[in-house]
Amino acid sequence: MSSSSSLSSSMSSSLFPKRTLGQTHCFCKVDATLKYSSTRRNPGRPFLGCPKYNTEGLPYCKFFKWADGNEEIEFRLQERNNELLRKENELEKMMDDVEKTKTELRKRVDEIEKRELVVSNREKELLEQQTEMRRGRILLRLYWGFLFVVVCYLVLFK
């Protein structure tokens, strides 16, 4: 509408929300959304408005600004840029998660290796004990054999 157009343009720059980083905010201090007029006078004309407008249960402000020519393109570029930034952040988070899982996996592998080392040490100890027991049994047999020989000698040559 031309009346709202003149109204919005008559608003001084002090009343107008500041543009931070190229993004236009509405009076609710939320990023304004690009919409298209469906009025007879301005069919399909792009404008910036409150994103909460026409949303049930949400209070909205009366922010309105025609987005002609470069502004529409600028807005779209900004939106795309924001989306890219969001995706970049998501990717960074994902990379962080991947790094975390990597370090966790590494820790687990270390733990498993430690356990394996402990197990192999125990195996070695067990083997040593077994060989010692075998040695002990052989010594015992030798001892009994020697004793037998001594007893036989004593019995036969007394």
Ligand SMILES: [Zn+2]
């Ligand atoms: Zn608003």
